[in-house]
Amino acid sequence: MNAVFSFARLGALLIKEFIQMRRDRITFAMMLGVPLMQLVLFGFAINSDPKSLPTALVAMSNDQYTRAMVSALQMTGYYRFDYVAQSEAEAEALMAKGAVSFVVTIPADFAQRVERGDSPQILIEADATDPSAASGAISTLSKVASQALLRAQGMQAAAAENAKEQLQVIVHQRYNPEGISQYNIVPGLLGVILQMTMVMMTAMALTRETERGTMENLLAMPSSPAEIMLGKVLPFLVVGAVQVAVVLVAAKLLFGIPFVGSLTLLLSSVLVFVLSLVLLGYTISTMARSQMQAMQLTFFFFLPSLLLSGFMFPYRGMPGWAQVLGEIFPLTHFLRITRAVMLKGADFNAVAAEIGWLLVFVAVFAGTALLRFRRTLD
Amino acid sequence: MNVIDVHGLVKRFGDKTVVDHVTMTVAEGEIVGFLGPNGSGKTTTIRIMCGLLTPDEGEGTVLGFNIRTDSLRIKREVGYMTQKFSFYEDLTIGENLEFVARLYRLKPVSEHVARTLEELGLTSRRDQLAGTLSGGWKQRLALAACIMHKPKLLLLDEPTAGVDPKARREFWDEIHRLASGGLTVLVSTHYMDEAERCHRIGYISYGKMLASGTVEEVVRNAGLTTFVLQGPRLDRVADALQGSPGVDQVAPFGATLHVVGSDKKKLEAALADVEKEHKGVTVNPGETSLEDVFIQFMSGSKDNMAKDSKG
Numbered sequence: 231m232n233a234v235f236s237f238a239r240l241g242a243l244l245i246k247e248f249i250q251m252r253r254d255r256i257t258f259a260m261m262l263g264v265p266l267m268q269l270v271l272f273g274f275a276i277n278s279d280p281k282s283l284p285t286a287l288v289a290m291s292n293d294q295y296t297r298a299m300v301s302a303l304q305m306t307g308y309y310r311f312d313y314v315a316q317s318e319a320e321a322e323a324l325m326a327k328g329a330v331s332f333v334v335t336i337p338a339d340f341a342q343r344v345e346r347g348d349s350p351q352i353l354i355e356a357d358a359t360d361p362s363a364a365s366g367a368i369s370t371l372s373k374v375a376s377q378a379l380l381r382a383q384g385m386q387a388a389a390a391e392n393a394k395e396q397l398q399v400i401v402h403q404r405y406n407p408e409g410i411s412q413y414n415i416v417p418g419l420l421g422v423i424l425q426m427t428m429v430m431m432t433a434m435a436l437t438r439e440t441e442r443g444t445m446e447n448l449l450a451m452p453s454s455p456a457e458i459m460l461g462k463v464l465p466f467l468v469v470g471a472v473q474v475a476v477v478l479v480a481a482k483l484l485f486g487i488p489f490v491g492s493l494t495l496l497l498s499s500v501l502v503f504v505l506s507l508v509l510l511g512y513t514i515s516t517m518a519r520s521q522m523q524a525m526q527l528t529f530f531f532f533l534p535s536l537l538l539s540g541f542m543f544p545y546r547g548m549p550g551w552a553q554v555l556g557e558i559f560p561l562t563h564f565l566r567i568t569r570a571v572m573l574k575g576a577d578f579n580a581v582a583a584e585i586g587w588l589l590v591f592v593a594v595f596a597g598t599a600l601l602r603f604r605r606t607l608d
Numbered sequence: 609m610n611v612i613d614v615h616g617l618v619k620r621f622g623d624k625t626v627v628d629h630v631t632m633t634v635a636e637g638e639i640v641g642f643l644g645p646n647g648s649g650k651t652t653t654i655r656i657m658c659g660l661l662t663p664d665e666g667e668g669t670v671l672g673f674n675i676r677t678d679s680l681r682i683k684r685e686v687g688y689m690t691q692k693f694s695f696y697e698d699l700t701i702g703e704n705l706e707f708v709a710r711l712y713r714l715k716p717v718s719e720h721v722a723r724t725l726e727e728l729g730l731t732s733r734r735d736q737l738a739g740t741l742s743g744g745w746k747q748r749l750a751l752a753a754c755i756m757h758k759p760k761l762l763l764l765d766e767p768t769a770g771v772d773p774k775a776r777r778e779f780w781d782e783i784h785r786l787a788s789g790g791l792t793v794l795v796s797t798h799y800m801d802e803a804e805r806c807h808r809i810g811y812i813s814y815g816k817m818l819a820s821g822t823v824e825e826v827v828r829n830a831g832l833t834t835f836v837l838q839g840p841r842l843d844r845v846a847d848a849l850q851g852s853p854g855v856d857q858v859a860p861f862g863a864t865l866h867v868v869g870s871d872k873k874k875l876e877a878a879l880a881d882v883e884k885e886h887k888g889v890t891v892n893p894g895e896t897s898l899e900d901v902f903i904q905f906m907s908g909s910k911d912n913m914a915k916d917s918k919g
Contacts, residue, residue: 250699
């Protein structure tokens, strides 16, 4: 008889686990419903490219060029002119208050300069306290403004080329935002959703056995730590796979996320990522003595990984020590992989180092879990 | 060969010695009762024997396997029924048994499960969730699950707590049937009637084994004398006798009063005037019961779980 490992015994544990999963309707619904709900909620709610941002206009004259410029800015959808300020000071106050995100100043000599061909200027001041909010509005600015001006002058598109050089759009920003792609959030959500459900559910799974007293029985029967671990881990790997499918399909159908890279590469890295999460959850459950403790430990891990991984805030915006800290979270590496593969079409070589990191996590968590697992009740 | 042969077992949790040099032997086919008050170390001793806990001191074998090094093999040959119901409440009876059958690698699974269900009269409840069972049925399921792999030794930790008398009777009939088939049983209990159904008993208190042997031996070796008092207003007699020299226990039993003491002469002296002082009361020598012996043990042993007031 094989003392250390038996597939028959592992099979017994797996069957038991799946039956329990099926019986626990609420948890089962949560495993499938939560990812979809979160994706829809966050996918629509978190918008790094906001439109209709309140804007104040400081226009010194009311000529046709100024009007053309204002209507062109409004047409982009980014600017919503809520205020017409009489002075720069008034506009400044509006921004300080947070009433507007932008102040557009068109100088009094704007029309004169256009007609003289003397490189006219407009000034856009952006409230860069939330850098990502303003970046989309600013990026479209230059082109839109030039075209509007040309149309107002009645020029043909062909003649536009050299005239384009004329207009100077001056943007004042407090600091440079990291260029956040508008599709950034959904691939990131894949990692966050997986992390939340996988870690927590596995962490609870083993402590539930301890809490209900079934662990004593499980230990009194011939089952080895490796069997018990795999018996807990594999079912959640299957749940993770279903979640991944749900999120990816929804990403495509609901949000039209472009999918540039290799699906195989993405799915293989997802597999490694989920494995590391499930093993982390299992490690937590070898430490926690109650489900409540398991939950607390999960959150203790969850929040910093959310904040430091680059999901919520630009990774490169963090100080060096925080970046080093960020490296110890599997989510950090997974975010780089998904963003690279889904949006940039990166190949294996480009993400090999990150996948390597995830594999290190898998090995470390599995080792810790097996060492920490109490084969006895001591 | 002794099925259980352990000596000098010591287990400490922190600075509390829960099992204190316990020595025990159980021969094949014996039913041995393990008695003692709550928290006396019964469960811990049983857990050490089935490999769930490692003793701090002491050696021994269970079924010939070393309890320190061979716990995996012991687990395969022993059936252990936990004090608290520890099967899956969200699984049906059938599913629980199938799970256990697969863990012990019994083949074919369905045949073993069907036979076990049949033997314990559980077939009609096969598809019922374990969580919805009453205490008696849960206990029956737990017993079924731990004898399915045909263990050579059964360790039962207070198996009949919270079970009605009829189910208790049936349970014990089942235990005796299994023992007659060669199975060895170690069972912990609080009930005196159950203790009397055992071939031998061991009494443990605060981690120490205080007495062991057959019920008769334990009663005889305790060296207690018992008198039975009958008559009117026995409560007054009880109050009068309480605390008298030589009187260790005064306990009402229905319409009678049992007076127990370890020193026969002193006890007789204390009772000499009772018949004169209380009209209509008669004093007769009586049989010392197992319960009298246990109460004597309990009041005599010191509580090492309590905080030491000196320091």
